[in-house]
Amino acid sequence: MNPKYKPLFEPYTFPNGISLKNRMIMAPMTNFSSNEDGSVTDAEVNYYARRSKGVSMVVTACTYVTPDGKGFKGEFGADTDDMIPSLQKLASAIKEQGAKAILQIFHGGRECPPDLVPNGEIVSASDVPSERGNGKAPRALSGDEVETIILAFGETTRRAIEAGYDGVEIHGANGYLIQQFFSPHSNRREDKWGGSLDKRLAFPLAVVDEVKKVTAKYAKEPFIIGYRFSPEEPETPGITMADTLQLIDALADKNLDYLHVSLNDFWSKPKRGLEDSRSRMEIIQERVGQKVPVIGVGSLYSADDVLKAFDTSVPLIALGRELIIDPDWVEKVETGREAEIETEIDLGAQTRLVVPDPLWQAIVNTPGWFPGVK
Numbered sequence: 001m002n003p004k005y006k007p008l009f010e011p012y013t014f015p016n017g018i019s020l021k022n023r024m025i026m027a028p029m030t031n032f033s034s035n036e037d038g039s040v041t042d043a044e045v046n047y048y049a050r051r052s053k054g055v056s057m058v059v060t061a062c063t064y065v066t067p068d069g070k071g072f073k074g075e076f077g078a079d080t081d082d083m084i085p086s087l088q089k090l091a092s093a094i095k096e097q098g099a100k101a102i103l104q105i106f107h108g109g110r111e112c113p114p115d116l117v118p119n120g121e122i123v124s125a126s127d128v129p130s131e132r133g134n135g136k137a138p139r140a141l142s143g144d145e146v147e148t149i150i151l152a153f154g155e156t157t158r159r160a161i162e163a164g165y166d167g168v169e170i171h172g173a174n175g176y177l178i179q180q181f182f183s184p185h186s187n188r189r190e191d192k193w194g195g196s197l198d199k200r201l202a203f204p205l206a207v208v209d210e211v212k213k214v215t216a217k218y219a220k221e222p223f224i225i226g227y228r229f230s231p232e233e234p235e236t237p238g239i240t241m242a243d244t245l246q247l248i249d250a251l252a253d254k255n256l257d258y259l260h261v262s263l264n265d266f267w268s269k270p271k272r273g274l275e276d277s278r279s280r281m282e283i284i285q286e287r288v289g290q291k292v293p294v295i296g297v298g299s300l301y302s303a304d305d306v307l308k309a310f311d312t313s314v315p316l317i318a319l320g321r322e323l324i325i326d327p328d329w330v331e332k333v334e335t336g337r338e339a340e341i342e343t344e345i346d347l348g349a350q351t352r353l354v355v356p357d358p359l360w361q362a363i364v365n366t367p368g369w370f371p372g373v374k
């Protein structure tokens, strides 16, 4: 290995004592490839196994905690105990290659396609339609239903423990239900779950508390609990960088094992809410990095890109598209072959890259999403 890349390969120990062999993590990526009943397919298990050797930790694609939270065709399920064998299959495939396996737990809220949820009825904090996807007005959840979904995040955590995962990541990012409760765009409630910023925080924090409670009850060994968030929303009203500082202050007091920032560009800068010319990552790291480890991500294609990202003092870096494009990204750096890293998708290499058909189709049919697809 070129010694300058040593920082990528320093071991890392989480506050709860679990150690990672290096600083490189596979970012959560939906692959649209599970069976109709929510069980994982061999194709997706093979896809994960192919990418779990170099990185120290793999965060799975998101999995729904209740049937009305299914956000993608071919998303895998974790909403009943019947799914435990399927969840186990995925955890084992990842762990057999030497990485820690983290299950990303999720509810899609108003972003769910109506044809994927029971009775076509989508739900959210309030009845405000999304400006992003289907545009259909969701039904506002009743107070009892909110409590049921919080418990479902806990139940899915128990299943993750039983299935052998090393942890869960609470998906509070990318505009899905947990973020919908924090957002002034989608949350217009006037009960204890909405109104002031503090009340909009109540649902995300209640999910964290429930996941922690279940973990304390069922996990026999240290179990990682992470939380992913998006720092800003494009909508007006919408979450601003100033709101996010309040969110992460509250999360940092929860003794989580990590916070994971969801960004497409690691170096992107705040758009609203803060007069600060630094990147969002630097601001977040400065604000809470001493209290909770932060994972950074976003368009870090080369070994030098990742090295530079570590200058921000962020301890861990996730790679998403980079690992689809080149499953050997980490091993190449580790063995001094960083110049051989592929940074554009080879459109003739689906079999070599071990990518399931539905994910491959999504990649090749979405111009601009992946480098190499015009």
Ligand SMILES: Cc1cc2nc3c(=O)[nH]c(=O)nc-3n(C[C@H](O)[C@H](O)[C@H](O)COP(=O)(O)O)c2cc1C
Pocket (backbone or CB within 6 Å): 027, 028, 029, 030, 031, 060, 061, 062, 104, 171, 173, 174, 228, 262, 263, 264, 265, 297, 298, 299, 300, 318, 319, 320, 321, 322
């Ligand atoms: C195919 C694909 C699926 C994704 N699915 C998820 C997901 O299930 N959960 C999530 O939090 N982020 C998801 N993301 C976002 C990635 O985790 C990551 O933040 C983003 O791709 C930017 O990182 P990158 O430049 O390393 O790819 C997805 C991204 C891609 C490309």
